[in-house]
Amino acid sequence: MAKQLMKGNEAIGEAAIQAGCRYFFGYPITPQNEVPEYMSRRLPEVGGVFLQAESEVAAINMVYGAAGAGDRVMTSSSSPGISLKQEGISYIAGSELPCLIINIIRGGPGLGGIQPAQSDYFQATKGGGHGDYHLFVFAPASVQEMVDLIMESFDIADYYRNPVMILGDGTLGQMMEPVEFKAPKKRDLPPKDWATTGCAGRERNVINSLSLVAENLEKHNHKLQEKYRHMKENEQRWELYKTDDAELVLVAYGTTARIVKSVVNKLRDQGIKAGLLRPITIFPFPEKAFALLPDTVKAFLAVEMSAGQMVEDVRLAVDGKCPVHFCGRTGGIIPAPAEIIKVATEIMGGERK
Amino acid sequence: MKLVFERPSALTDKQTHYCPGCTHGIIHRLVAEAIDELGVREKAIGVASVGCSVLAYEYFNCDMQQAAHGRAPAVATGIKRVHPDKVVFTYQGDGDLASIGMAEIVHAAARGEKITVIFVNNTIYGMTGGQMAPTSLVGQKTTTSPYGRQPDHCGYPIRMSELLSTVQGAVSVARVSVHDVPNIIKAKKAIKKAFETQLSGAGFSIVEVLSTCPTNWGKTPLEALKWLEENMIPYYPLGEYRTPEEVK
């Protein structure tokens, strides 16, 4: 399929359909409205079902039902709506159901704003719902990358029987970029013989996360933790940009990472050897990338559209080897290169107090 | 001599955890008998809610899903949209359906989801130890209305069948009871009819079944049946509130 100019939110819908998703349950919320709107037009064309639920709470539970029934299903929302879905997401993870959840983040907390932000990082990676579970979380930095990751997400969800989340932001959802839809490399996926399809010819299946006997629930938790260990072992993804001789490594993901690339170039023009480490998966967090960095690195600077959340994972990964600084903007404001350069220069000019 | 009455095959042989005399057990059997008589056990997918019947997935001998509290109609919607040819039902209590799950049940009905809802109304939260429910009667003492439910403080009990009968998509709405054998027989007919409504594709069906809670009402099983008859039925009149024939 040739490249076409598409709005991020609509590209999300098309990518999901190309990946075989046939069910979408959602609810209106800016800035992701074009996803349900697009799906309401396209899904009927491919024999799928689009349904606008009465709330995000209902929507995520419809996803639970459809995933438990054995088909590819997704939902999309933005920050406040994703908060409403947290209980359902915990149930989906607990019942080991595959699905895709899109979060086009907007400024928070509370009703917040509708401009882009990254302030749902903790919610996405540290488990916004109850219990020891994790979402597999991608953080695309372009519409094309978002499309590629979505097309892979359904295989990953089925492979791990786990929900996958795409952490976008208002810009990724609203901007238009050229995209093409390429099939991802195939994973061999087990049949969904656990799904509730009617028990003709087999033992009955039960989709459930209730386990009142503590020993059984612990056994179940060990199984889930093994799944997350496997993800950490095999699924970490990142991009390194000009880090071979870097003394200052900036760490940023999504839209912010694009800005930081131009910051790196400008810093290098000023003689500061800067580089970018861009997480693509934020769960599993790309700790392995840090081990690849040269010994020339003296400091890190995490840059986020939040008050600083991913910075904590950076500190964990750096593990005290050198200082980790943070700069960012909140409220939906996108950090400008100049202000990042100012902070970076101070860091390298002298130790920041 | 022939075996004329036994446990329906749509029930597993697991003994239920329900309290002695709790009529949940009767309602489970009626649902299973309807499924057996319609021959749809292998096509049935049930959704257990949260409350005393949270363990229903261990009792119904067909594919089951466990829903979060109040969300069974949404889970059932997801299932039915994926498998329109299957028989999808939910089994919910009054706390689950008429309190936290009110939006889900009203909108599932409004959408005319082709699912069957078995709504067990015992005017109380049983599993959690006897708290007031949206269906608790005026003056009814519970652990959270210790002086008896006072309308000026926390409103009147909700009549779900009447409420849902105003919703266009709800083509089959009936309220029945299981406090004596004649009513048990009528309840079974209504439950079977609700499943037939689904099978015919006419739309959303719900049966509200008045039920007892001896433990949390503080009564013996027999006293509970009497209390139901004398107190619940006057406020929750039995009958068909919407039938597919009217809709045609």
Added chain:
Amino acid sequence: MPKVEFERERCKGCELCVSVCPTKIIFMDEKINQKGYKVATVQEMDKCIGCAMCARMCPDTVIKVYK
């Protein structure tokens, strides 16, 4: 000749069956079951008319009816 069979270990001693038996032949056996409940029992099986009222009223599918 109609008869009923009670699965002793399933009975919870709720006595609903006792209240609906038209020939009043069901009584609660003093010998308790493993769960500790007195068990509904019939001795005068010859008086059973196989109406299944008891079985319909039973919440725990304890009773089989033959006719």
